[in-house]
Amino acid sequence: MSLADVREAIDQAHHEEWARVVASLTRRFGDLDIAEEAAAEAFATAVGRWPADGVPPNPGAWLTTTANRKAIDRIRRENKRDDKLKEAQLLYDNDPPEPLGAIDDERLRLIFTCCHPALAMETRVALTLRMVAGLTVPEIARAFLVQKTTMEQRITRAKAKIKAARIPYRVPSAEDLPARVSGVLAVLFLVFNEGYLATGPDTDPVRHDLTAEAIRLTRLIRALMPEDGEVAGLLALMVLTEARRTARVSATGELVTLDEQDRGTWDAALIAEGHRLVRERLAARVAPGRYQILAAISAVHTSARDVRDTDWSQVVALYDQLVRLDPSPIIALNRAIAVAELDGPEVALAAVDRLEHKLAGYHAYHATRADLLRRLGHSQKSRAAYDKAIEMAGNTAEIAYLTRRRDQLG
Amino acid sequence: MQYLVSVIDDTAGSATPDEMAAINAFNDRLEAEGHWVFAGGLGSPSSATVIDNRGEEAMFTDGPFLESKEYLAGFWIMEAPDLDVALKLAADGSKACNRKIEVRPFL
Numbered sequence: 001m002s003l004a005d006v007r008e009a010i011d012q013a014h015h016e017e018w019a020r021v022v023a024s025l026t027r028r029f030g031d032l033d034i035a036e037e038a039a040a041e042a043f044a045t046a047v048g049r050w051p052a053d054g055v056p057p058n059p060g061a062w063l064t065t066t067a068n069r070k071a072i073d074r075i076r077r078e079n080k081r082d083d084k085l086k087e088a089q090l091l092y093d094n095d096p097p098e099p100l101g102a103i104d105d106e107r108l109r110l111i112f113t114c115c116h117p118a119l120a121m122e123t124r125v126a127l128t129l130r131m132v133a134g135l136t137v138p139e140i141a142r143a144f145l146v147q148k149t150t151m152e153q154r155i156t157r158a159k160a161k162i163k164a165a166r167i168p169y170r171v172p173s174a175e176d177l178p179a180r181v182s183g184v185l186a187v188l189f190l191v192f193n194e195g196y197l198a199t200g201p202d203t204d205p206v207r208h209d210l211t212a213e214a215i216r217l218t219r220l221i222r223a224l225m226p227e228d229g230e231v232a233g234l235l236a237l238m239v240l241t242e243a244r245r246t247a248r249v250s251a252t253g254e255l256v257t258l259d260e261q262d263r264g265t266w267d268a269a270l271i272a273e274g275h276r277l278v279r280e281r282l283a284a285r286v287a288p289g290r291y292q293i294l295a296a297i298s299a300v301h302t303s304a305r306d307v308r309d310t311d312w313s314q315v316v317a318l319y320d321q322l323v324r325l326d327p328s329p330i331i332a333l334n335r336a337i338a339v340a341e342l343d344g345p346e347v348a349l350a351a352v353d354r355l356e357h358k359l360a361g362y363h364a365y366h367a368t369r370a371d372l373l374r375r376l377g378h379s380q381k382s383r384a385a386y387d388k389a390i391e392m393a394g395n396t397a398e399i400a401y402l403t404r405r406r407d408q409l410g
Numbered sequence: 411m412q413y414l415v416s417v418i419d420d421t422a423g424s425a426t427p428d429e430m431a432a433i434n435a436f437n438d439r440l441e442a443e444g445h446w447v448f449a450g451g452l453g454s455p456s457s458a459t460v461i462d463n464r465g466e467e468a469m470f471t472d473g474p475f476l477e478s479k480e481y482l483a484g485f486w487i488m489e490a491p492d493l494d495v496a497l498k499l500a501a502d503g504s505k506a507c508n509r510k511i512e513v514r515p516f517l
Binding site for chain 2: 116164168172
């Protein structure tokens with residue numbers, strides 16, 4: 001086995017086993033901090049040993065055993081002056097066999113703990129990326145444009161709170177489950193969106209690392225909770241969006257809007273997967289939640305080989321359904337964009353203008369107005385709206401696109 | 411595991427008779443379900459005295475140690491197996507006393 005093969009085996013084990021190792025150690029030692037550190041040490045040991053010793057036949061079991069040993073070492077070091085009793089207990093409780101189903105359940109516990117509502121949203125995101133996805137602290141810090149030490153403190157504080165306040169390590173009861181699942185999905189959607197429309201001035205406009213991680217984690221939740229409609233909906237939404245990723249930014253780094261994208265470059269396999277999930281939810285005949293409706297809208301768009309084939313009445317009907325569920329002004333804004341295609345820009349502009357008091361600080365509001373005004377031939381007003389949108393936008397590719405559009409105005 | 415459940419207030423008034431009745435009912439439930447440890451309402455912050463006896467002589471100062479718009483109006487000490495249970499109880503407590511509440515674990 002070549003060194004490259006070993007590296008690949010370690011990467012693969014990291015993707016597949018990290019959350020399992022952390023989860024099973026957390027259950028055994030009741031401490032996220034010990035679990036995280038021991039898991040990291042086990043992977044570091046693998047990097048040192050596997051090239052010489054070869055990849056073990058069952059990498060997951062090897063990593064779990066090694067991590068268990070590291071954790072016991074640490075607890076022993078810390079308990080040196082404590083009674084010898086605990087140490088003896090650790091010695092005899094060596095690696096109880098765990099059926100696979102139970103281990104999967106452990107990962108779910110880990111996710112629910114990291115996404116607990118008593119933690120701040122940004123903390124949930126950071127903790128999930130560290131504990132479940134296995135991203136390193138510097139990677140997470142880079143992803144969210146904060147200092148490494150700041151991110152380290154955020155994660156350390158979160159682990160301390162989980163321990164001190166005794167945030168439970170378990171899957172919530174059936175009665176609490178829907179609310180808690182939606183909390184987990186919100187975390188994953190946030191990670192995905194930050195990847196899909198990165199806000200930093202110095203980052204790539206599309207952060208594939210984040211979108212890929214969000215999809216991977218959502219697939220994991222889907223495998224653990226296959227019956228949940230919103231989990232399926234969010235996964236469908238993500239893959240249908242990801243399918244258009246390469247078409248979304250031009251060679252010159254400019255955002256390409258849906259109507260101008262080269263549909264031939266869309267990822268057919270991801271689109272097929274997304275459509276399959278949407279059909280599955282339609283067949284379930286259960287009232288859909290917001291992710292399922294958003295996925296259905298995305299499915300309508302990705303079903304059209306040419307933008308002119310888009311079934312806009314279907315899109316507007318889905319937005320109507322979504323507005324009833326989530327009357328937020330941002331949904332109303334997106335609905336208006338579809339209305340422009342169905343009933344013309346004048347009707348849409350009237351709807352958009354009604355949102356001013358709620359969305360005046362949001363760049364997409366001004367970008368939408370600018371486009372509608374341009375289509376109605378109001379160049380001057382359009383230019384002013386583009387100026388505002390450019391001033392407020394954070395994504396570099398979007399700024400480039402808006403600037404070109406503004407400069408093309410007569 | 412015990413949690414300090416603090417009642418945060420920003421109005422000078424004490425509980426209304428309706429609120430008092432709801433608090434009593436909630437307390438009865440805490441006792442019946444084994445969560446009750448202690449509870450009490452506090453006098454207004456202006457009735458507080460701060461004592462500092464770290465030096466040679468005890469110093470007494472009129473007023474609360476921290477002037478703020480929001481203050482501690484009362485508290486529960488609850489027994490709960492974990493934060494999820496404590497948060498649920500606190501949510502019901504907030505409803506009963508009609509005030510904001512903070513949950514904090516004892517060490």
